[in-house]
Amino acid sequence: MPTSPTRIAIVDDDPGVLKALERLFAAYRFQPRTYASARLFLRSLSEERPDCLVLDLQMPEMTGLELQHELVRSGLRIPTVVITADDERGVRQQCESAGAIEFLCKPLNQRTLIAAVTKAIAAP
Secondary structure, three states: OOOOOOEEEEEOOOHHHHHHHHHHHHHOOOEEEEEOOHHHHHHHOOOOOOOEEEEEOOOOOOOHHHHHHHHHHOOOOOOEEEEEOOOOOOHHHHHHHOOEEEEEEOOOOHHHHHHHHHHHHHOO
């Protein structure tokens, strides 16, 4: 019986990053969906829930960490990989405490990112 492709939600305020990650995940036979903000992603959850979330940490309006806290408050557990250009002291631990499976710094290594997403999807 065929299975549907793994749905990956990508949330980042940088259009270039969104496009690059969308292409990368599609090349690996994932089904990527991109969102330019945390709020757009939250609105999409009424229609579809992804199998994994790739989430930028630094975004206007609502940061990646704030989005993680909102998902926890809503009772939604979505395996999450946090990506960031700024590895601020203590933020990695805060993201992991909020449920992030992996925390990666930009620029991203493709193999490392795919491995992190695969790990997140397989997490219980």
